[in-house]
Structures are given as C-alpha cells and as structure tokens.
Amino acid sequence: MNKYLYDVVIIGGGPAGLSTGIKLAQKGLKTLLIERGRFCGAKNLFGGVVYTSSIKEIVPEFPEVDPSPVERPVTEEGYFFLSKEGVVKILHTKKRADESFTALRAKFDAFLSEYALKKGIDLAPKTKVIDFIRNNGFIEGVIVDRPTSFEDPSPATIKAKVVVIAEGVNRLLTEKAGLVTKTFEPEEVVLAVKEVLQLPKGELEARFGLSNNQGLAVEIFGEITKGLPGTGFLYTNKTTISFGIGIFLKSLMDLNLKPYEILEYAKLHPYFRELFKGSETLEYGAHLIPEWGIKGLPKPYGNGVLVVGDAAGLVNPLFREGTNLAIYSGLMAAEAIFYAFEKGDFTERSLRRYEELFKDSFIYKDLVMLKDLKTFLLSNSHLFQVYPEMIYDICSLYFSAQGRYKRDVIREIFGIIKKKRGYWGILRDFVKIGRFLW
Amino acid sequence: MVKDLTINIDEKISSVKFFVDEEFPHLRVKNHDLCLQCRDKFCLNFCPAGVYRLDSQGRIIVGYQACLECGSCRVGCPSRNIEWSYPRGGYGVNYKFG
Numbered sequence: 001m002n003k004y005l006y007d008v009v010i011i012g013g014g015p016a017g018l019s020t021g022i023k024l025a026q027k028g029l030k031t032l033l034i035e036r037g038r039f040c041g042a043k044n045l046f047g048g049v050v051y052t053s054s055i056k057e058i059v060p061e062f063p064e065v066d067p068s069p070v071e072r073p074v075t076e077e078g079y080f081f082l083s084k085e086g087v088v089k090i091l092h093t094k095k096r097a098d099e100s101f102t103a104l105r106a107k108f109d110a111f112l113s114e115y116a117l118k119k120g121i122d123l124a125p126k127t128k129v130i131d132f133i134r135n136n137g138f139i140e141g142v143i144v145d146r147p148t149s150f151e152d153p154s155p156a157t158i159k160a161k162v163v164v165i166a167e168g169v170n171r172l173l174t175e176k177a178g179l180v181t182k183t184f185e186p187e188e189v190v191l192a193v194k195e196v197l198q199l200p201k202g203e204l205e206a207r208f209g210l211s212n213n214q215g216l217a218v219e220i221f222g223e224i225t226k227g228l229p230g231t232g233f234l235y236t237n238k239t240t241i242s243f244g245i246g247i248f249l250k251s252l253m254d255l256n257l258k259p260y261e262i263l264e265y266a267k268l269h270p271y272f273r274e275l276f277k278g279s280e281t282l283e284y285g286a287h288l289i290p291e292w293g294i295k296g297l298p299k300p301y302g303n304g305v306l307v308v309g310d311a312a313g314l315v316n317p318l319f320r321e322g323t324n325l326a327i328y329s330g331l332m333a334a335e336a337i338f339y340a341f342e343k344g345d346f347t348e349r350s351l352r353r354y355e356e357l358f359k360d361s362f363i364y365k366d367l368v369m370l371k372d373l374k375t376f377l378l379s380n381s382h383l384f385q386v387y388p389e390m391i392y393d394i395c396s397l398y399f400s401a402q403g404r405y406k407r408d409v410i411r412e413i414f415g416i417i418k419k420k421r422g423y424w425g426i427l428r429d430f431v432k433i434g435r436f437l438w
Numbered sequence: 439m440v441k442d443l444t445i446n447i448d449e450k451i452s453s454v455k456f457f458v459d460e461e462f463p464h465l466r467v468k469n470h471d472l473c474l475q476c477r478d479k480f481c482l483n484f485c486p487a488g489v490y491r492l493d494s495q496g497r498i499i500v501g502y503q504a505c506l507e508c509g510s511c512r513v514g515c516p517s518r519n520i521e522w523s524y525p526r527g528g529y530g531v532n533y534k535f536g
Contacts, residue, residue, distance in 0.1 A: 105536035126528030170509035286486035
C-alpha cells in the first residue's frame, strides 16, 4: 500500500533539518526532506550571522564555495547603546575575518539544500506534513497535504524508520508527536521584525567605513526597543543592511504595542535616520525566537522520532547562537540515527542516544547556565531602559568637559548615576548580573 | 508610547512576496463572541503583519493573506481563540531575502 518508503524523513528545510540530511546521506541512508515552502529558505528569517566552524561540519569546503551563500565576513562586531539623543558604540575588530558571516536565509538555506541534494537526499518542497503515521506508540512515517497519486486523491503517506522534526519555532508537530505537553507562552518567545534595506550604490561602504570584504554585526540596546527587554540588530550584507528589533511577545502585549511601529520609530532615530538616508526597504519580515530554554525543552526523542533546532528551542540569545546550534543538533541526531540503524532498533531505547550526546554538549550546558535568563531579563527590564541613557549622558559630559574644572564634571557624572539608578541600585545590578552569569 | 507616529503596515507588507491560498484560509477565529467580549484585543497590535483588524461592527477580520506565519497570535491570544496552522505546502509567505 505504501508507495513511499524511506530510512529517514526530515520535516523542515532549515539548517537543522538540512545538516541532519547531509550527514545521513554521507552514510547512504535513504533520506527524504519535506519542506512546506517553495524552496528551502522561503519561510526562514533571522538576523543574522552564520558561524563558519558549524558550517564546516557539513560543508567542509566552506567558505570557499562559488557562488557564495553568505554576504560579508564579520570583521567588526559589537554593541550600540542607544539613547534618545545619540549612541555610544563598543566595536571590536575581529582577529579573524572568516569566523562568521552575515547572511540572508533565502539564499543560505537554498544553498544548503542544493548541497544536500548533491549528496543524495531527496527533497519534497511545497509539501506540508499534516500528521504522523502511528502504530502502537511508534511514529512510523508522515502524512502530507499532497495526494497519493493521480488516481488516489487521499493524502500521501510516507513510511520511515525515523522521523526527524526540524519544523522550527512553531512546534506544532512536536506537540502532535506528544513530545511536549503544552504550547509555549508569550513570555517564552521574542518577536523579531526586520527590514532589508538598500542604500544608494556605494553608500554602504562609505557610511559604515567598510571595504568590499568587511562587514559589521551589531546588537543595539536601549531606545531601539523603547527600553523594553529585547535588542535591536544591524548587519551589513553585500549590498543591503539587515535592520530589526526583537522584543518579548509578553512585553509587547503588556503595553499593547505594534512591533513595526517600534521598528519604524527606531529608523527615525536621529542616528539611524542619517545612516539610512535614501534607503529603500526591499523586504519586511517577522519571526519568533524560541527562548523557553531548558525549562520548556521538549523531550527530544521518542519511538521513531527526534526533534532538532528551533523546534527544540536551541537558541542562545546572549551569545547570538541559533543556526550553529541547529546544525550541531542535526549532526547529533544523525549520529543517533546511525546508532539506531547499527542496532536495528528504532525505539526510544536507542534514539535516546541523541539526548545523551546533547546532554554532553556545550549546547545543553549553556541552556542549563541560562535557565533563568528570560525571567531575569523580564524582571530586570530597567537594565534596558536606564543604562543606555546613562552611558550616553556620562559620555556626553566626559567628551565635552574641556575648559571646565574637572572635579565639577566628575561630580556631575556621579550626579547622573545617582539620579538614574543610585549607587546602591548599580551595585545591586552588578551583583545580580554577576550571580546570574557565575 | 509611540503615539506621534502612524505606520502604514500595508506598505511594509507590500514588500513581501506571498502565494495566497484563495481556497483555504490557514487562520480562523474559533468563536467570534469571545472576541467581542475581549477587552484587550492584543492581536490588533502585536501581529507584525496587521492581519487582525476590526470591521465597522467591531468584529475581528482575519486578513490571513498577508500573514508572515510567525506564530505570535497562536500563543498571544489570551483565550487561545485562533485556530492556527501553516498554509498548505507552497502557499503563504515566500521570502526573497529572509
């Protein structure tokens, strides 16, 4: 009855699913990747930056690939503290230019899928998985929203020994598979909106002080999110800029704010207005970032099933990791699948191997370390409001102190600190941050 | 907070490529009475695509055609009153850059 039979079916053509597929194809497992978009990347959006060391695990020749799937090497990286009036920048010139690259996902993910195809996986785009084939608590394949054949209009079923769920942040199928008991809450996700901006020709390099093979990656705090817990970001692509903000969905709801208004407001900030003068919005987009962390982690394995990438919540917001964690989780999933095939056992007894690998990895340890991050950020939202303004005001005084008695300037600086947060407040914040990170 | 500014979300959305599924809306209000009773109507604001709007009678209209498929409304609706699924394969948002 089943026309379609695979060793492994992967749901979702992002970095997590594609890296699983590439790895599996290397050992000759018959693998099908199902993607609901018209191509891999069509539904995907991030800041963003991709990390070379993770990509090399699946594409060893990277970044020497032609045409390049990435935009610019990140040569300068840092933070902007944005006050209402201006900005204080901390920028670091990177020792190595090839550690990370800015990227756009429609191109990057499509490249990975081409690569995976060449390695021998099958790809079914424009296809949505609607449910699983279940048998006695086992997942034995998927049911898709396409007819079985010309003659048979019923939804096609595809059998597989293992199903890998790489569906992304909206973990509908993970829920359906019974690997997570509840939907996530608004305080567990950040809603990011982003625009791809085109500057007049030659202006990108001129305004950012970059040469052709240099790029900038910046996180922005403060006024950019109207002081709400969250960040802004700015990345330089080849000929465009990725500019956006990410704010906890809960914070937006508490204040009934429109995310695109905050983004537009940021673009009108005197600093960015000048920087983006004459720019055109090529594309607007939105995406959720999973920040449920270790507490909201689904059970990542079951009988005949594994969960990778965003669906599992593998994101480190503090260190801007996401796509790389997706790739690593894909690799670990592939390893667990090899183990299961060796044993000829696809129950959770052998697929548990994935969780063992995961728990040994830095990804899990980081998630444990940052287990209270969202609670910390949401309950210390003043950090986003007070400090960027204070840092800017202090710098304003310090950098225009000429021709004055400096003790008065210093006193005035302490006055700002006292007024904005108070000495005790600052001390408390430092202790809190220190204890959180230790 | 951002009062002095009115943004036309339709203009932003016009930069995005969609393949609209005219046959099957992928979003649906489950029970309109619940929405009429809802005082907050968070969805009118947090939806990054402005999918949720009010008609002249104060009923929620769902402009699923412009949905960016982010999933905010699935969890942001306090009564979980939105039936949420992805569009059928091949339909919906189609990023050129992403």
